Amino acid sequence: NxxxxxxxxxxxxxxxxxxxxxxxxxxxxxxxxxxxxxxxxxxxxxxxxxxxxxxxxxxxxxxxxxxxxxxxxxxxxxxxxxxxxxxxxxxxxxxxxxxxxxxxxxxxxxxxxxxxxxxxxxxILGMPGCTAYMGLLKIGEPKAGETVVVAAATGPVGSLVGQIAKIKGCRVIGIAGGKEKCEYAKKEFGFDECLDHKDEKLAEKLAEVCPKGIDVYFENVGGKVFDAVLPLLNTKARIPLCGMVSGYNATELPKGPVDRLPLLESMILSKRMRVQGFIVTLDFWDQFGEFYQQMSTWIQDGKVKxxxxxxxxxxxxxxxxxxxxxxxxxxxxxxxxxxx
Ligand code: NDP
Structure with missing residues (x-):
């Protein structure tokens, strides 16, 4: 062994x-x-x-x-x-x-x-799939016509968040590391746009592809991606806080203005946003059956890849x-x- x-x-x-x-x-x-x-x-x-x-x-x-x-x-x-x-x-x-x-x-x-x-x-039929499904639908509550942004767009969680949001009639913007992943997210997963987070102009480009702002930001990575997303969030935006993988190996706080909490809090307040953290196995495991049935049907019908x-x-x-x-x-x- x-x-x-x-x-x-x-x-x-x-x-x-x-x-x-x-x-x-x-x-x-x-x-x-x-x-x-x-x-x-x-x-x-x-x-x-x-x-x-x-x-x-x-x-x-x-x-x-x-x-x-x-x-x-x-x-x-x-x-x-x-x-x-x-x-x-x-x-x-x-x-x-x-x-x-x-x-x-x-x-x-x-x-x-x-x-x-x-x-x-x-x-797709297990923990990461359930995370995407529950986080997006139960916390993000996307409506047709809204703009949804998600990073780690070719990973199991991000790719499914984007595809479910498309099924719900949203405009979907992915963020991924590198050209190849971005192309894949658009071509195979049907994202409307996908931007490279290593691009120095990420914030400007994100603003260009989100002319109506962002209604749902599914948070997978944190860091620079969140910085680019924050100014674009709409009134009543929802942020399912799923993970912040950009900081998992961090040993200290990021450089820059030390305390940005007042800025963040005032934005959440003035735009009346909803930020909700969740742990799929603690918050949604009792609804696994609903997820499993729906995802199996989508796979069978060729609706998700x-x-x-x-x-x-x-x-x-x-x-x-x-x-x-x-x-x-x-x-x-x-x-x-x-x-x-
Ligand atoms: P992935 O397979 O997508 O792998 C993580 C990806 O994160 C990498 O491939 C990379 O994609 C991206 N990444 C790494 N560093 C950075 C960075 N500095 N900036 C931007 N992106 C970065 O993982 P999963 O789909 O399994 O998980 C996605 C997220 O969901 C994670 O944060 C994870 O912890 C969280 N999660 C939370 C759960 C919960 O219950 N709350 C349950 C399951 C997962 P790229 O090259 O495209 O940047």
Whole structure:
């Protein structure tokens, strides 16, 4: 059983030295009544994992030094003493960065023997998909004709926010890192425009493509993108605050005027905006069924597209995770540990 554990807490960008790569044996005989032995096939890499590696107080418990790095995974049942699972079933699990784990299966969802696209459970039909759906529709409340802006536009959350907003009849502006991603967002996901956040003229260009201002800003990244968005927000704008990935590796406050809170607060007040943070697993998990049904229908009807980047090789996990935090991924990042 290969696994990655936390060796030390990253300061800034994670490095190889923050992780231990270990090999430990797992004894199939040790599976007790009610438990299953799972083998990881697909491991999801997600930005939130960076937060768990730090000891800052947050909505979820931090990893301890020596813990296996957490993460969603699609596994197969190797052996089972739990009536809900039989050998060979695909299971959505939370086994983290390792080949095998034994669990009582309470947190697991059985995907059956032959799911069409097992890895979709980690993206479009799983946590990131639900994040896009709930954040946009329940908090953003987009109306036809409104302008919606979202960054990380080719990632699982951003790409789905944009496509759902298009389904709802909105004008959709994406923001992504680089020309290739911007072209992809327009051509494949149907965004009306997509701008490169590395462009020094981002603020001016955003103003040009949002002549009627911004009604919904789905916040995925923070930083410079938020600076460009802020002056364009309309009265009664809604901001689902989903993540701020541009700052996940930050070790200090950004340079510039130190306290911009009064400016921000006065804008929220005078424009009567609504900013609402959410954690999908805490706020919307009871509505997962609604999301799942609707998203499955959209997929079937060809209304939404999904981009996955599946990387073969467990040994690449750390490098790929580092890349995810700085935009080297192109689509939903998944590590394939072994054959189905
Ligand atoms: P992505 O696969 O989109 O990966 C993150 C992307 O962020 C990168 O690919 C990169 O895209 C972009 N990025 C990185 N640094 C910067 C920067 N400095 N400025 C602008 N963009 C940057 O991730 P997800 O779709 O999985 O997640 C998107 C966001 O949603 C994250 O903030 C995540 O934490 C959040 N999230 C929140 C949840 C919740 O419940 N609140 C649940 C799930 C996700 P590019 O190259 O295009 O810039």
């Amino acid at each position: 290969r696994r990655f554990t936390l060796k030390s807490r990253p300061h800034g960008e994670p490095t190889n030295e923050n992780f231990n790569f270990e090999s430990v044996s797992v004894n199939p005989e040790s599976v007790k009544d009610g438990e299953v032995l799972l083998r990881t096939i697909y491991l999801s890499l997600d930005p939130y994992m960076r937060g768990r590696m730090s000891d800052r107080k947050s909505y979820a418990k931090s990893l301890e030094i020596g813990d296996v790095i957490i993460g969603g995974s699609v596994c197969r049942v190797e052996s089972s003493k739990n009536p809900k699972f039989t050998e060979g079933d695909y299971v959505l699990a939370y086994g983290g960065w390792q080949d095998y784990h034994i669990t009582a299966g309470k947190e697991c969802i059985n995907l059956g023997k032959d799911p069409k696209q097992p890895s979709y459970a980690l993206g 999904y981009l996955e980047q599946i990387v073969d090789g467990f040994d690449k996990t750390v490098d790929e995770f580092r890349g995810l935090l700085v935009g080297k991924n192109f689509g939903k990042l998944v590590i394939r540990l072994g054959p189905d």
